[in-house]
């Protein structure tokens with residue numbers, strides 16, 4: 001993705017995403033992290049080709065050297081499920097309450113031409129693949145008859161059924177309790193290992209992503225604040241916002257033992273401060289920060305930061 005801009009089509013258009021570039025590689029998990037309202041979910045919708053009618057996108061979303069932004073909806077629909085699939089926070093919202101699980105999980109298989117016994121076996125295989133116990137029985141259940149964890153597994157089975165190369169997971173474990181969360185994350189990691197799927201994992205929770213992310217992209221008010229390999233970003237953030245985020249979650253930052261919340265409230269794209277959008281909350285803000293918008297740039301190989309003073313953090 002290069003320079004993705006998503007704006008509202010109102011008289012006074014708002015750039016919800018303002019020039020976002022990121023890569024998601026096969027067999028790797030890129031975590032997109034940011035506070036609520038930073039534009040994370042909109043980015044997921046843009047990749048899916050499912051932006052609301054009131055928004056439009058410019059820039060590049062490239063898959064296998066092919067630009068998919070702006071192609072006709074019919075072609076886009078063909079890519080959904082087979083190229084890119086998405087799972088959401090609330091599995092209930094993704095499932096049809098009046099349809100049996102097996103029918104929903106088998107939808108793409110059926111559209112691909114499978115029928116009868118072959119279709120049934122395909123569904124059972126998918127449910128078994130995502131760790132649903134007694135899949136033959138569960139295929140006949142309705143969504144409300146399953147636990148939250150099993151429902152999310154069924155949704156993952158649906159997402160996998162088209163053999164996607166990219167899976168977008170938007171806060172997929174937020175609604176689940178901690179042990180179930182952990183199992184779902186293990187499942188995603190296992191699928192990735194076995195199938196080489198690329199995962200774009202959207203979350204506001206640095207603690208969750210620190211366990212699973214290979215690469216990290218930190219979004220602030222619809223712009224990339226920082227990106228790079230997760231381990232190196234977390235151990236040596238090159239942007240004050242990432243530093244503050246890491247410090248607000250003690251378990252991911254070796255440098256602090258106590259949680260230290262970020263002062264102030266998150267800037268929204270609709271009321272983005274001038275210059276560096278983070279400046280009203282930044283303890284290191286100087287005069288230039290109010291005037292000039294820092295562009296994301298490679299500070300050291302593989303490490304991108306959009307802070308005017310990123311170099312100063314290198315030898316901290």
Ligand code: SF4
Pocket residue numbers: 239240241276277278279282283284285286289294306307308309
């Ligand atoms: Fe802080 Fe300035 Fe860097 Fe923005 S550019 S993060 S305000 S120091």
Ligand code: MG
Pocket residue numbers: 040041
């Ligand atoms: Mg969201």
